[in-house]
Amino acid sequence: MSWAGLAPGNNQSASKKKSAKITRAGAYIKPMLVQAAHAAVKCTGQPYCKVKYENIVRRRGKKRAIIAVARMILTAIYHMFKTGEGFCPTGLRQIDMPEE
Numbered sequence: 001m002s003w004a005g006l007a008p009g010n011n012q013s014a015s016k017k018k019s020a021k022i023t024r025a026g027a028y029i030k031p032m033l034v035q036a037a038h039a040a041v042k043c044t045g046q047p048y049c050k051v052k053y054e055n056i057v058r059r060r061g062k063k064r065a066i067i068a069v070a071r072m073i074l075t076a077i078y079h080m081f082k083t084g085e086g087f088c089p090t091g092l093r094q095i096d097m098p099e100e
Helices: 029-042 048-060 062-083 089-096
Strands: 011-013 016-018
Touching: 029 048, 029 062, 048 062
Parallel strands: none
Antiparallel strands: 011 016
16 A cells, blocks of 8 residues: 555654644556545446445545555455455445445
8 A cells, every 4th residue: 555655654753743734655556546445436237335435435535535446456456466366245245335
């Protein structure tokens, strides 16, 4: 995440934590991931990213929610390369979005 520029900054001293922006790295990959996150949020076919985005927007705001979705996409890409498996959101839907 830090290489891609999506890691939150850490600004703390003497048990005081200050809010910090995301890192400035990843000049090429960060805009692509943010654009992919915007597209994933608008997708109606697989609502997993949209539901996660809407849950985060209520608590944190739109910009932080988009960065969270971009981090989620990058994590999924990393694990797909590492394990060689395809992305299947149906298993995630059972964990994160239980039926009412």
